[in-house]
Amino acid sequence: MKALRLQAFLARAGVASRRKAEDLIREGRVRVNGKVAVLGQKVGPEDLVEVDGKRVELPQKRLVLALHKPKGYTTTRHDPHARRTVFDLLPKIPGLHPVGRLDRDSEGLLLLTNDGDLTHRLTHPRFGVRKVYRVWTEGGTLPKEVCRRLLLGVDLEDGPARALACRPAPGGAVLVLAEGRKREVRRMLQRVGYPVRRLLRLQVGPIRLGDLPPGKWRRLSEREVKALLRLVGLE
Structure with a gap:
């Protein structure tokens, strides 16, 4: 393994995302070879990395x-x-x-x-990974005009949201989104007057x-x- 920035090492080890790994470093919870780590320092295979006193190692194989x-x-x-x-x-x-x-x-x-x-x-x-959802709603099959509204975008409390694709399906619709905000699909459909009864994710990327x-x-x-x-x- 070549030397990695510490936050990248922690992310690859599955400890946290890079952003959260940076927070751990700033909070002084990460040590390298017994010393409190600093943001941006590099670590290699010979270094001992610990978070809250527990050793962190890279997985042998991506899973x-x-x-x-x-x-x-x-x-x-x-x-x-x-x-x-x-x-x-x-x-x-x-x-x-x-x-x-x-x-x-x-x-x-x-x-x-x-x-x-x-x-x-x-x-x-930023990477826009698409997710496909099958939804069943209290209002039944989504009319095409409601799908068009979702494609244009609706305003939610944390900002506008829109579907990349929307197709009416029996009892609801099939939606494609590229975001993953909390309960986003449910909130979008609630906003257009079709509360979700059941939500099934069919696909993530390929x-x-x-x-x-x-x-x-x-x-x-x-x-x-x-x-x-x-x-x-x-x-």
């Missing part, structure tokens, strides 16, 4: 999993208010963390990885949910991982 998240599970590792989390469905793998979120009431494709750099790029709006049963996971193939890396410029 990406696809999970069919069922309704009722939270997308977090530790939540004192959650009865069930997605990690109850997964093997114990050091550094494994979700790529973005699906709220507790939503279902479908959730990617997880031990590579913080990959997570950062897949979730950052990765499809397919026929993966609810509660089950699979390891992405080498070809699928390469497609993700190529998508966000990490190839």
